[in-house]
Amino acid sequence: MDKNSGKAFDIRLFRRLLAHTRPYRLTFYGVALAAILLSVFAAIGPYILRIIVDEAIVVADGEKLLNLSVIMLVVLLAQVISQLLFNYYANWLGESVIKDVRINLFKHMLGFRMKYFDNSSLGVLVTRAVADMQRIGEIFSQGFFVIVADLLKMIAAAGMMLYLNWRLALIVFAILPVILYATRLFQKAMKVAFIDVRAQVSNLNSFVQERITGMKVVQLFTRERTESENFRKINEKHQNAWLKTVWYNSIFFPIAEIVSSVAIGLVVWYGGLQNVANISVDIAGTIFAFIMYIEILFRPLRQIADKFNTLQMGMVAANRVFKILDTESNIQDRGTVVKEDVRGDLKFSNVRFGYVEDEEVLHGISFEVKAGQTVAIVGATGAGKSTIINLLNRFYEIDSGSILVDDVDIKDFKLASLRSKIAVVLQDVFLFADTIANNISLKNPSVTLDHIKAAAKEIGVDEFISSLPGGYQYNVKERGTMLSSGQRQLVAFLRAYVSDPSILVLDEATSSVDTYSEQLIQKATDKITEGRTSIIIAHRLATIKKADKIIVMDAGNIVETGTHKELLKRGGYYRKLYEAQFMAEEVA
Known part of the structure; x- marks a missing residue:
């Protein structure tokens, strides 16, 4: 043309x-x-x-x-x-x-x-x-x-x-x-x-x-x-x-x-x-x-x-x-599998990926997460933690290897079916210029206001939302500028929770959040991860300690895997990361 x-x-x-x-x-x-x-x-x-x-x-x-x-x-x-x-x-x-x-x-x-x-x-x-x-x-x-x-x-x-x-x-x-x-x-x-x-x-x-x-x-x-x-x-x-x-x-x-x-x-x-x-x-x-x-x-x-x-x-x-x-940049939705009940078993097998050709970001990573487990992923900036989230949701296609959900390759799922079973709370929360209720339901007619309020009470954010002018009808304006970063994240937690996902992915950033919001976020995290497969890019020591397994990444490779205590005993990369990032938090 x-x-x-x-x-x-x-x-x-x-x-x-x-x-x-x-x-x-x-x-x-x-x-x-x-x-x-x-x-x-x-x-x-x-x-x-x-x-x-x-x-x-x-x-x-x-x-x-x-x-x-x-x-x-x-x-x-x-x-x-x-x-x-x-x-x-x-x-x-x-x-x-x-x-x-x-x-x-x-x-x-x-x-x-x-x-x-x-x-x-x-x-x-x-x-x-x-x-x-x-x-x-x-x-x-x-x-x-x-x-x-x-x-x-x-x-x-x-x-x-x-x-x-x-x-x-x-x-x-x-x-x-x-x-x-x-x-x-x-x-x-x-x-x-x-x-x-x-x-x-x-x-x-x-x-x-x-x-x-x-x-x-x-x-x-x-x-x-x-x-x-x-x-x-x-x-x-x-x-x-x-x-x-x-x-x-x-x-x-x-x-x-x-x-x-x-x-x-x-x-x-x-x-x-x-x-x-x-x-x-x-x-x-x-x-x-x-x-x-x-x-x-x-x-x-x-x-x-x-x-x-x-x-x-x-x-x-x-x-x-x-x-x-005419641009063919769509994710190929050729899968046929539609599953109503997803247990949440995850398996990454030798996954390789690069955002730019010949510049690999993930170098053949492999790990498994059993249904209901909470896995924390830690590592320095640029280690490849967020890339895992992007690949799981098929925002990007892997170069080689496979990602399985309940022993089914994610490429074999209908894209809508796959994503409907995964909820993501990102570090940088995006809210539309609309009411809190609409930002939570995303105007899904099956998610009623009563459903939203009940979910908010369960994860402990109802009081915060009700205190706003208009409560659930409060308009957060473009990109949610009327709310603090912590409040935006709480809304995102509630949005993920009401979708009732089988797999939950959290980029749990609280570095710019006040103490009260941080306590609410921790309570919400504990509640929404309960009984479901959770992958958490961990920024807080409390979350890491509670994880069933910790995956330690460095420069696109998994360098260590284990529990908090196991990894500290090894005295390897995680120990150094812990001493550099988390020890001060533990002392406090």
């Missing part, structure tokens, strides 16, 4: 877009019919004017003037109605198409592997789903159908001019190549300019999105002036890209106006000469009609150039959107 994106008009891409109009084919045909009627009425109007001038006004026939004026009024009303229907339904069709394409795009992105999002700019993806979609809609509402309607008007006007006076028509047609050539040059230049515009819009969106998300870091390190300067440069590039389109418009449209005026002047001059030389009688009405037909012929050329720009911007946007839709 990239290969064709530089074409003035990519017919394959356009056919793909047209395929999305099939559910609305009646509307499509209706808009096409309205375009034909517009061309017919546009051609009839000047012709009636010519008859009015030559056969009513010149000969002073009042009755004929009245009758023809009524006919002209009817034609104009019919043209207005056709234009109204054309505009409304062309826009309706465009909005319907982008609604469908946007839904398809969002569904497609929902299935992407995490690796795709790791390598993609959030701002660019937002641009594709929002701004680019509007451009695609304009292909139908302001581009394709308007161009077709204008072309039909031009053909009708040209035919009527030849019918009325072929000599005057040839004069007009002799001027036509000039504006056609100017239009072609304009269209080519604008194609390149709009590609640059879309690129700069994406860059601007990405920059703003990132800086707003990371505003705390910007202010903490007093980078306001630097980021302001960076934004100025990016904004300047965006401005220059748009100014280039303004410059091309500023050149083309005056040229088009001049050419149109020259054509009108030549028609009046040559028509006048014919009248003086008695070559043609009743020329006055024909000249009036020609002046109108020249407008019908030349004005669409000016508009077509403008609308072709709209069409091209839409095609560029469509190319970008379809590029995402």
Whole structure:
């Protein structure tokens, strides 16, 4: 698709877009019919004017003037109605198409592997789903159908001019190549300019999105002036890209106006000469009609150039959107196993994985967790602890080896079935800009408010939630900013608990949590891990001591396995880690 994106008009891409109009084919045909009627009425109007001038006004026939004026009024009303229907339904069709394409795009992105999002700019993806979609809609509402309607008007006007006076028509047609050539040059230049515009819009969106998300870091390190300067440069590039389109418009449209005026002047001059030389009688009405037909012929050329720009911007946007839709980055959901009752036996066998090719993160790790056991994973930063969580949920695909749940390879499970049995509480808790209740249930109709309240009481967080204004209906705002880090984690614990998972994974970070929240988190941890398989990336000594087994990782390898006491006796890597990270906590 990239290969064709530089074409003035990519017919394959356009056919793909047209395929999305099939559910609305009646509307499509209706808009096409309205375009034909517009061309017919546009051609009839000047012709009636010519008859009015030559056969009513010149000969002073009042009755004929009245009758023809009524006919002209009817034609104009019919043209207005056709234009109204054309505009409304062309826009309706465009909005319907982008609604469908946007839904398809969002569904497609929902299935992407995490690796795709790791390598993609959030701002660019937002641009594709929002701004680019509007451009695609304009292909139908302001581009394709308007161009077709204008072309039909031009053909009708040209035919009527030849019918009325072929000599005057040839004069007009002799001027036509000039504006056609100017239009072609304009269209080519604008194609390149709009590609640059879309690129700069994406860059601007990405920059703003990132800086707003990371505003705390910007202010903490007093980078306001630097980021302001960076934004100025990016904004300047965006401005220059748009100014280039303004410059091309500023050149083309005056040229088009001049050419149109020259054509009108030549028609009046040559028509006048014919009248003086008695070559043609009743020329006055024909000249009036020609002046109108020249407008019908030349004005669409000016508009077509403008609308072709709209069409091209839409095609560029469509190319970008379809590029995402064509991206095969989805987790392959080819499994067939659906298990309602999962015991929770886990087995990692010689699992190797790297986020980047030839840069392995896990070097053939193997371990087992029996159903109901609690396993703590400890190790220095970058040891590969979080990667295990990602692989278990199939956010990423392993390079080799196998991961079994109840002796079934996770690739053999239906993806939804697998993930429905695993709950994860991450260190960095993400909450949506919604109520606490909706953040816990994620709007699952089977998870009622009574169910949530009962679960909250069981793990000891009901009192904290009830103390908030509005309780469970308290809106936590974007990313849960109205709550502390500890409170956000408590909400995440409750969200995991109400899903009643067979396997629980906790990234139990409490380094930035107050003592009260830490006590609640410890109580919640004890409750939700009770009787179910639990893998805990442990940051607290209390959790590690209670674990049935501790897996010690270093640089993507499992270096030790055992209980807290067993590992301390060995005096190996765990002992050193314990002395460096946990001994002070134990003394305290």
